[in-house]
Amino acid sequence: MKKIKLNILKASILFAATTIVFSSCSEGKSKEKEHPNKALALPVYTVEKANAVTVKDYLGTIEGKVNVEVRPQVEGLLQEIYVDEGSFVKKGQKLFKIDPSFYQEDVNNTVASARVAKAKLKNAQLEVDRLKPLVENEVISEVRLAAAESEYQVARAGLDQANAEVRSAQLSKDFTVVKAPVSGFIGRIPKRIGNLVGKGDKEPLTNLSDIQEVYVYFAMNESDFLYFSKAQAKKDSMEGRKYDKEKRLTFPKVTLVLADGEEYPIKGTVDAVNGQVDRTTGAISLRATFPNQNNFLRSGSTGTLKISEVKENVLQIPQIATSELQDKTFVYVLDKNNKAQRRNIKIEGKSKANYIVSEGLQVGDRVLLSGFDKLTDGSIIQPIAQQN
Numbered sequence: 001m002k003k004i005k006l007n008i009l010k011a012s013i014l015f016a017a018t019t020i021v022f023s024s025c026s027e028g029k030s031k032e033k034e035h036p037n038k039a040l041a042l043p044v045y046t047v048e049k050a051n052a053v054t055v056k057d058y059l060g061t062i063e064g065k066v067n068v069e070v071r072p073q074v075e076g077l078l079q080e081i082y083v084d085e086g087s088f089v090k091k092g093q094k095l096f097k098i099d100p101s102f103y104q105e106d107v108n109n110t111v112a113s114a115r116v117a118k119a120k121l122k123n124a125q126l127e128v129d130r131l132k133p134l135v136e137n138e139v140i141s142e143v144r145l146a147a148a149e150s151e152y153q154v155a156r157a158g159l160d161q162a163n164a165e166v167r168s169a170q171l172s173k174d175f176t177v178v179k180a181p182v183s184g185f186i187g188r189i190p191k192r193i194g195n196l197v198g199k200g201d202k203e204p205l206t207n208l209s210d211i212q213e214v215y216v217y218f219a220m221n222e223s224d225f226l227y228f229s230k231a232q233a234k235k236d237s238m239e240g241r242k243y244d245k246e247k248r249l250t251f252p253k254v255t256l257v258l259a260d261g262e263e264y265p266i267k268g269t270v271d272a273v274n275g276q277v278d279r280t281t282g283a284i285s286l287r288a289t290f291p292n293q294n295n296f297l298r299s300g301s302t303g304t305l306k307i308s309e310v311k312e313n314v315l316q317i318p319q320i321a322t323s324e325l326q327d328k329t330f331v332y333v334l335d336k337n338n339k340a341q342r343r344n345i346k347i348e349g350k351s352k353a354n355y356i357v358s359e360g361l362q363v364g365d366r367v368l369l370s371g372f373d374k375l376t377d378g379s380i381i382q383p384i385a386q387q388n
Contacts, residue, residue, distance in 0.1 A: 039382040040374060044334060045321055046385070047365040052311045052351035057304050060218035060256070060288070064209035064299040066182050072098060072205060073175040075198035078191055085189050088295075089180045089208070096178040096205055098197065103173035110169040114162035121159045124152035184210035185295070209299040214292045216256060216268065218305050219283035227309060249273055254288050255306040264303070266291055316354040321367045322347075331361070332368040332375055340368060340379045 080097035083089055131145045187207035191197055197205065232249055251270035257263050272287035288305060290297065322329050322345070329347055332340045345360030361367070368375070369386060 039338070039380045040371060041382040041384055042371040043369040043386045044366045044381070044383040045318060045369055047315055047317060047357075047361050047367060048363055049313045049315055052314050052316055052349075052354065052356050054309045054311060054349045054351050054356065055306050056224060056309060057306055058218040058220060060216040060303050060305045062297050062299060062301040062303060063215050063217065064184065064211040065213040065215060065289075066184065066208075066210035067299060068181050068184070068208045068210075069204035070095060070178060070181070070206050070208055071201070072096070072178060072197045072199060074098060074103065074172050075196070076100075076102065076176065078193055078195050078197050081189065081191075081193060083186050083189075085186055085206075087186050089183065089186060091180055091183045093180045094177055095180055095186075098176040098178070100173050100176040103169065103176055106169040107166070107173050110162065110165040114159065114166050117155070117159040117162035121152070121155040124148070124155040128152050178205060180208060182208060182210045183212075184208045185298075187299075211292050211295055211297060211299060214290050214297045214299070216288045216290060216303065216305060217285065218288070219278075219281065219285050221283050222277055224309075225284050231310075252308050256288075256290060257304040257306060259302060264290065264297070268305075270307075311349070311351075311356065314348075315357040315361055315363070316351060317357055317361065317367055318369060319350070319353055319355050321369050322355060323372050329355075332372065333361070334366040334368070334381055334383060338381050338383060340375050340381050341377055342375075 076098035078096060079099045082094045082096065089095065127148045128145070131140065131148050134140045135142050135145045185208070187209065189206045190203050191205055228249060228251055253267040254270060255263055256268055268288040268290040270286055270288045274285040277284050317331065321331050324330070329345050330342050331345055333343050334340060343360055346358050347355045348358040349356045366383065368381065
C-alpha cells in the first residue's frame with residue numbers, strides 16, 4: 001500500500017513539472033508574438049551639404065635647385081682628388097687636379113714667343129725713330145718711313161697675338177685645377193687618380209648639388225589643374241581683378257611626405273607650371289620649391305606632395321556609416337517608417353573623417369552609423385540622432 005502511494009506521489013510531481021514547463025513555453029511564445037519586431041536603438045546621421053576640404057596626393061622627385069655636372073676643360077691624367085663623395089664644398093674650392101706638365105710647357109713656349117715679339121716691336125720702333133729725322137731733312141723719301149711704320153704695326157700685332165697665346169696657355173694650365181662652380185654636395189666620383197680625363201668623357205668627374213633650396217617635380221592630371229585654374233578665376237572675379245593670362249597660377253601651400261611616411265616640417269610653394277599638357281599621359285608638369293637650410297632633403301629622393309582642394313556645397317557622410325562589398329560601397333538608410341534599407345552609393349573623395357558622396361543619397365536622408373551586423377532590409381530602427 002505504501003508503495004502504491006509513493007508511485008502516485010511521483011506521478012503527481014512529474015505532472016506538475018511538465019505543466020510548469022509547458023506553461024513557460026507557452027508564455028515565452030506569447031511574448032514573442034507580442035514583440036515579433038522589436039526596434040533596435042541605433043545612431044543615425046542626417047545627410048546635408050557643406051564645404052569639404054579634400055587632399056590630393058602627387059608623387060614627386062626631389063632635385064637640388066642647382067645641379068651641376070663637373071667636367072674637365074682640358075685633357076690629361078688625373079693627378080689629385082681633393083674631396084670625397086658626399087662632402088660639402090664651397091664655391092671656388094679645389095676638387096680635382098690634372099697633370100699640368102704639358103700645359104706648363106705650353107705656357108713657357110708662348111711666353112718665349114711673346115718676348116721675341118716684344119723685341120721685334122722694339123726694333124721696329126727704333127727703325128721708325130731713326131728714319132723720321134732723315135725724312136724731315138729730305139735725306140730719304142717718305143716711302144721708306146711709311147714702310148718702317150707699317151713694319152712697326154705688324155710687330156705690334158705680333159706682340160698682341162703672342163700675349164693672347166700666353167693668356168690662353170695660362171688659362172689651360174689653370175683649368176688643370178678643377179674648382180667647385182657652386183657650393184653644394186659632391187656626388188659620385190667615378191674616376192680615380194691616374195685615369196685619363198677630358199672634355200669628351202661620357203661621365204662627368206662628379207655632380208655638384210646646391211640643396212639650400214630644393215625643387216620637387218610632379219605631374220597633375222588635367223582635371224585637377226582645371227579645378228585650380230577655375231578657382232583662381234573665381235577668386236580674381238570676387239576681388240574685382242581682371243583675368244591676366246600672364247599672371248602665374250596660385251596654388252595652396254603644399255605638404256611634402258617623405259619616403260618614411262613623415263611630413264617635412266616646412267610647407268612648399270608651387271612656383272612653376274609647364275605650358276603644355278603631355279599628350280601621352282594627359283598630365284601637366286609642375287614644380288614646388290622647399291627651403292632646405294638643414295640639408296635634410298637630397299637630390300634624387302622621392303616624396304608625396306599633398307595639395308588641398310575646397311569643394312563647395314557637397315554631400316558628406318561619416319566614413320563609419322559605410323560598408324564595402326565587392327568594390328561597392330553601401331549604407332543603410334531609414335525610410336519614413338524607420339525601416340532600414342541598404343543602398344549603394346558612389347564615393348567621390350574624402351574630407352577628413354567623411355566621404356564625399358556623388359550618387360545614391362540626397363539632403364535629408366538618414367543613414368545608420370553602426371549595428372550593420374544586426375541589420376537586414378526592413379529592420380525597424382529606433383533612431384538616436386547624432387549631432388552633425
